[in-house]
Amino acid sequence: MTVSFTDWITELANWVFLLIAIPTVAAAFFVVTAKNVVRAVLSLVVTLAGTAALFLMLGAEFVGWTVVLVYIGAVVILFLMGIMITQSPLRKSTDLSQPMSTRTPAILLSVILFGVIAWALIVSFGAEAIPLPDEATRTASIGEALFTNWVIPFEAVSFVLLAALIGGITLARRDPSEEVDA
Amino acid sequence: MTIVQFVLLGAALFSIGLYGVLTRRNAVLVLASVEVMLAAVNVNLVAFDVYLADASSAGQVMALFIIALAAAEVGIGIAIVLMIFRNRRSADVDELDTMRN
Numbered sequence: 001m002t003v004s005f006t007d008w009i010t011e012l013a014n015w016v017f018l019l020i021a022i023p024t025v026a027a028a029f030f031v032v033t034a035k036n037v038v039r040a041v042l043s044l045v046v047t048l049a050g051t052a053a054l055f056l057m058l059g060a061e062f063v064g065w066t067v068v069l070v071y072i073g074a075v076v077i078l079f080l081m082g083i084m085i086t087q088s089p090l091r092k093s094t095d096l097s098q099p100m101s102t103r104t105p106a107i108l109l110s111v112i113l114f115g116v117i118a119w120a121l122i123v124s125f126g127a128e129a130i131p132l133p134d135e136a137t138r139t140a141s142i143g144e145a146l147f148t149n150w151v152i153p154f155e156a157v158s159f160v161l162l163a164a165l166i167g168g169i170t171l172a173r174r175d176p177s178e179e180v181d182a
Numbered sequence: 183m184t185i186v187q188f189v190l191l192g193a194a195l196f197s198i199g200l201y202g203v204l205t206r207r208n209a210v211l212v213l214a215s216v217e218v219m220l221a222a223v224n225v226n227l228v229a230f231d232v233y234l235a236d237a238s239s240a241g242q243v244m245a246l247f248i249i250a251l252a253a254a255e256v257g258i259g260i261a262i263v264l265m266i267f268r269n270r271r272s273a274d275v276d277e278l279d280t281m282r283n
Binding site for chain 1: 184187188189190193194195196197199204206207210211213215217225228229231235238239240242243245246251252253254255257258260261262263267268273
């Protein structure tokens, strides 16, 4: 089922989409270009909140709230702690990004990548409508899927998290013998 | 709504994240750019999950796995950056050129 442009522009949900998508992309752009570290990380919050809002629009409630809890609640705090610990300059700073000579090929590469992906997507999907479900995906059905079809990957992820926990502590901890010397 | 608008947003976020990974010098900001790329992947997974109306919600489950793995990746990444900073007094990825030559 394809959607004509006039149908698209008159559907209220698409205006909501634009209202979410434009700030999301703008904030993502600010993450990679900002001259202030703390502002870059805080605009990451806007990007992630935008994706969470899109998940809610698509009826993926549980994923949306997990993004809010895990990303915005924990990962961004971790980033801010990383900035403070590495004593990055908190004010405006010019050496956060590469000089323009290195940036030009990077701009070219990302624009070409976006062009190729966008071309491929438009050619293959055109204006095909996304069949929105009548109600949000029930969290219970996600839980059932996790513990039936995906139970082995689920256990593997829990093991990875345990390994990351131990690895993080081992890496970040000061060597006790070093402390005795100091 | 069309499927293309969601996956195009994903493509835009991915390209922006790639640009950040290539041009940022501060290691913490490189990790932040990787997060933008992972967010793009999540948008794609959930959009296609809804598009295909998958009975077992495979796309949403994969998005949850990516969120969990991204949390682990940031934890380890920040720990590594911290260790590099302790040894080299700098979080600038350009200065980590010991293995060059």
